[in-house]
Amino acid sequence: MSARLAVIGAGIVLSGDMDRPIVPDADTIVCDNGVITAVGPREELADEIASADQVLDANGCTVAPGLIDSHCHVVLGDYTPRQKTVDFLASYVHGGITSVISPGEIHAPGRPHDAIGVKALAIAARACFENFRPGGMRVHAGAVVLEPTLQPADFADLQQAGVHLAKFGFGRYEDPSDGVPQVRWAQEHGITVMCHSGGASIPGSKPITPDHLLELAPDVCGHVNGGPTSLPDSGVDLIIEQTSMALQLVQAGNLRSAVRIACKALDEGRFHRVVIGSDTPTGTGVMPLGVIKTVAELASFSGIDPALLWAAASGNNARTWGLSSGFLRVGSDADLVIMDAPWGSTADDALGALRIGDIPGISAVVSAGTVRALLSRNTPRAARLTTATPSIAHLDGAH
Structure with a gap:
């Protein structure tokens, strides 16, 4: 039986695709056995969420491809x-x-x-x-x-x-x-x-x-x-x-x-x-923080949409090297990051933070459909935190 992970409550979902860097009307991602199987609104994915082995609530944060x-x-x-x-x-x-x-x-x-x-x-x-x-x-x-x-x-x-x-x-x-x-x-x-x-x-x-x-x-x-x-x-x-x-x-x-x-x-x-x-x-x-710092620097100094720059650090890389990760879409590897504006930032969300040169706070990292980190030990603390159900004892409070 495959393990199912559902990420709910996203305020913004970045696709990793420079041609459409933000997924419209999506707040939920479902992953089965390390692969993304659904991206869309929560009400349309209620059954998948209900059957998930692990649920991460982004609490309004931005969800992006790793x-x-x-x-x-x-x-x-x-x-x-x-x-x-x-x-x-x-x-x-x-x-x-x-x-x-x-x-x-x-x-x-x-x-x-x-x-x-x-x-x-x-x-x-x-x-x-x-x-x-x-x-x-x-x-x-x-x-x-x-x-x-x-x-x-x-x-x-x-x-x-x-x-x-x-x-x-x-x-x-x-x-x-x-x-x-x-x-x-x-x-x-x-x-x-x-x-x-x-x-x-x-x-x-x-x-x-x-x-x-x-x-x-x-x-x-x-x-x-x-x-x-x-x-x-x-x-x-x-x-x-x-x-x-x-x-x-x-x-x-x-x-x-x-x-x-x-x-x-x-x-x-x-x-x-x-x-x-x-x-x-x-x-x-x-x-x-070398890659996320580059995205923040380019966004703040160039004025380029940070969602587009995130795609250059995810989907563009995937296309160039023929990788199965880099996108938040059905069929891609379930590698993703949940992030928000850091504590003390004047921005309201992760994209706003990148736009002014602040490094977002990461509150969860998932790879191959498995939660690897809650509360990054390297970024500033996110203003809003991800919550896990059931709780992940060895990750709770880690930094």
Whole structure:
């Protein structure tokens, strides 16, 4: 028998879909066995609510799809060698992040560069995180770091092993342009390629210019607003105007550039290409609120509808990487966040808080249809709290 979760009493329901970012007339979400099965008004879903094993009352708060961090530096386990921090992924869940995407396990100590070692690391990381959900989040790991040692047969091996992510920018290439064959072979084998852009971020990486990006033609322009050093505006405009790459905006980048890119993309009808990530943990540190902070900053400085920006951090990411989460709609993974304006804010709800640059208070996080947190330990306290029936003793009062 499947477990049923019902979330009722939503004041606003965000869809994660930039084409219709708010679900009209909806205040209830029903989830069965980790999948959303209904979204609509409470009176139409009374039978489903009555038969639910768990009911969360949002008490007028905003319900949204869980955030997807499209640039999170995982390695193996819930540990980051770069910052020597444990349990950081479980902490990110308390920032509303229910999924993360690895840009390559590049911080692994002694990372290999030979073809066998490169493949082995990607395959092992993917397999490990298939069996491990820190804090309940889904980790899309095992992004192969492209190296000149990789040949077409190696990409066939990776595809057969289920590897579907790749990162370019940290391999031992004399010139980034030399990586074109590996990028193409990866794409030919169904692997989504993210490329470093801008200045070098750590020893072992090289600056990658707009000309390099045009030649490499990856699927995703990683941290197009800088990681941490931004490309020049003229180069960014080339990427926006002359390619179809996803435009990744990150917290660990240049905020001025991020605001400019988001506005330009929206004005020119290219906002579907905007995706959001944190690009942490890096030298910037461990940032559980990295993605929601980026949404708040972009909303307050750009004037873009925060519901649209939330979609860039959820549904747009899901579309770009072919994920089954990121939307509050029937058939999507039951990953969601309940949030409100924080105590002391002049805003009345979560969207109002984001609009003025306040980080909302998260009062519940659900992934795979299971309640993972009540009262985030990382955001400010929400003005209105979620109540659970029956109560969840190990989560009640936790912070």
